Amino acid sequence: xxxIELKKRLIDRxxxxxxxxxxxxxxxxxxLDASKLEPLELSKVQQASVERGKKDIKAGRTLSxxxxxxxVDEWLGE
Numbered sequence: 001x002x003x004i005e006l007k008k009r010l011i012d013r014x015x016x017x018x019x020x021x022x023x024x025x026x027x028x029x030x031x032l033d034a035s036k037l038e039p040l041e042l043s044k045v046q047q048a049s050v051e052r053g054k055k056d057i058k059a060g061r062t063l064s065x066x067x068x069x070x071x072v073d074e075w076l077g078e
Contacts, residue, residue, distance in 0.1 A: 014026065
């Protein structure tokens with residue numbers, strides 16, 4: 001994906017977002033110098049969860065963004 005396409009996608013995503021926390025985090029990240037960011041260190045439990053997710057993707061056990069959002073809304077009781 002070209003830088004121009006990435007910018008267009010980010011702008012579109014930002015414009016459609018209703019998630020204030022996501023917008024604040026994106027704004028915060030844009031103000032940071034990426035070279036100064038420390039790598040995130042995952043716990044063993046988190047690493048295992050990531051590996052399970054990768055296996056799910058390879059096995060085709062995925063959700064569309066719409067399905068995932070609906071599942072989260074149901075989980076939150078909204």
